Amino acid sequence: MNSESVFNKSLTWERIESYARKVGRTAARPVLLTYYVLKDENTPRADKVVFAAALAYLVLPIDLISAKRFPVFGWLDELASVSIAYKRVAKHITPEIEQKADAQLDKWFPQAN
Numbered sequence: 652m653n654s655e656s657v658f659n660k661s662l663t664w665e666r667i668e669s670y671a672r673k674v675g676r677t678a679a680r681p682v683l684l685t686y687y688v689l690k691d692e693n694t695p696r697a698d699k700v701v702f703a704a705a706l707a708y709l710v711l712p713i714d715l716i717s718a719k720r721f722p723v724f725g726w727l728d729e730l731a732s733v734s735i736a737y738k739r740v741a742k743h744i745t746p747e748i749e750q751k752a753d754a755q756l757d758k759w760f761p762q763a764n
Contacts, residue, residue, distance in 0.1 A: 663686075668759065671683070688741075689702065691743065704732075714729075
């Protein structure tokens with residue numbers, strides 16, 4: 652099984668672009684930075700897995716603390732998992748990754764002269 656059958660790069664990129672155009676440049680930047688960090692071969696596999704697991708925990712209907720039973724506390728576990736995972740990924744943001752993200756944002760959001 653090759654990675655292309657599991658992960659559709661062009662579809663993912665289309666979804667990121669669609670999201671970016673809806674939310675704007677500022678909100679899209681962390682998403683692009685995360686995307687490039689996860690694509691980078693220098694990012695440790697363990698950090699990539701932690702981030703993927705946090706995203707899965709966020710979107711899958713499995714909860715340690717039920718949001719239906721404990722409305723405020725039910726969201727805290729998701730917030731904590733994504734925050735911890737993003738911190739692990741964010742430490743791998745390099746100037747080169749920032750340049751890639753900013754260049755892509757410039758294509759999507761050209762400055763009006």
